[in-house]
Amino acid sequence: MIQKFFDKLKNGLTKTKNNLTGRIMEVLSSYVSIDEDLYDELEEILITADIGVDTTLYIIEMLKQKIKENKIKDPNLINDCLKEVIIDILGSENAVLEPESTPEVVLVVGVNGVGKTTSIGKISSKLKDKGYKVLMAAADTFRAAAIDQLEIWSNRAGVDIVKHQEGSDPAAVIFDAVQASKSRNVDVLICDTAGRLHNKKNLMDELGKINRVIDREYPEANRETLLVLDATTGQNAVQQAKQFMEVCKVSGIVLTKLDGTAKGGIVISIKHSLGIPVKLIGVGEGIDDLQEFNANDFVEALF
Template identity: 55%
Template sequence: MGFFERLKEGLSKTRRNFTDRIQELVGLSAAIDDDFLDELEMILLSADVGVKTTEKLIDAVRKAAKKKEISGTEDVIPFLKKYMAEMLADSGQRTRIGAKPTVILVVGVNGVGKTTTIGKLANYFTLFKYKVVLAAGDTFRAAAGEQLQIWGERAHCDVIRHAEGADPAAVVFDAMKAAIARKADILFIDTAGRLHNKANLMNELEKIHRIIKREIPEAPHETFLVLDATTGQNAINQAKVFMETAKVTGVVLTKLDGTAKGGVVVAIKEELGLPVKWIGVGEGIMDFRPFEPDKFVEALFDSGK
């Protein structure tokens, strides 16, 4: 099964809650009137597209109908596909590997699949012949280091780790030195996922940033925020906290296959101004790819079997 088919399959729950309901609404409605737009609004909100984004989409449909750019309800789905793809597009979507090593900090709360995400990213880039080093900077969660070690072995890359409970900054220091000495192309740094309080989170990240910048002043080159798609709007709230405490450059959205609320992808981009860079649509090591807006929207609206 190709990735598009896995993406389409992974979005099946969202499609049933979103696209199929829109198609049903289109079939039952004679005109783009207030009743139609109210129903469409409820469908968008139930898929966690978000209030702000939903208002923008409804307003765009209303204006397009008024200007006769769309003449009937059957034109609404093609219009939404095009409009959503444009909303999701971002020049910063691509992960650029340039500096050697390119340092990528990975943040997010516990349970979102952060360590697994790093393992899958490591596997993806090693398949393209990049030399990757992993830093087990989450020294607080039991067995986080061991989990990352297993992923490192699967992806055939080095893992720098200390004992459980060690200072994360010390792990990062050793990892930076190792990545430079071993001429690595990419260094992924795992971090603790505790949202115990904002001040402590900020202090931990600032300390890690100081260590990184001491070795490579322009690093980290990327900071990925990992979010769990199944948490819907709560993912947006988590993102806001991390945007205040870390210079987040993009989002990795996991567990899209487990949610009926995949519209949160659009909300993340529109409400937070962050590009979605990577998505996970399954548990397999290959069910993880760079986010491509056109393919995402195509898979979301493709109800063909």
């Protein structure tokens, strides 16, 4: 099973691998010694692979230090140093899709179109398979078809859903979902929320109301806020994350569509520039294609 996941990850990262490590290998093999020109070329590759300017400069700085410490003279040996630097940034903690304690409320935020509803469906399915009792709350009440879409996923994952009419008050949906969670002894309540970042004030008010309902009605519940980002948007995803961090306390990132992009380097940029762990990554369309993020596996698959 683990090997199957790793193979899926490796296949999913093919475009990023070609865009990043493939080009790095080419550059390293064309140099006989390590000099500033080589570092400049590496810098350019990292930036164009959507690792971002700040993160790239940090990587190059750390790389120079490691090369100096290990007295490396052969450009072909730089690769291993680069892997170490990236793993240091990503951290060695493996993400685990398990509630810290139960009951738990998971608020899922993210702009429309990033794969938020799909991610909720896949997370629900995974948690159910692990033996947890899961309930969905359809609190993205303003987007046409969001409730229907979530209902399709609730059927697919085999978990119950709490929903109101389109246009209802999202906080009222959460109130009912919390009552249902308590009466049915639910382990994890997963809430879909609105994705209207262009109207930050409304979003802030809405999330504020939702959180106040949970504080008041479900104080014993552990709380997690997952932000869903689309890997294909590259550095825009980092900007989105910064904006969401202004309106809510994000505890983890779900990065979707990694298999469809050459911009997988965004994982490194997110962790370095935001300090938020990437917890789940999507490398395919299937219900099992949302995987817990493992830094070592990610870097191995990349190189």
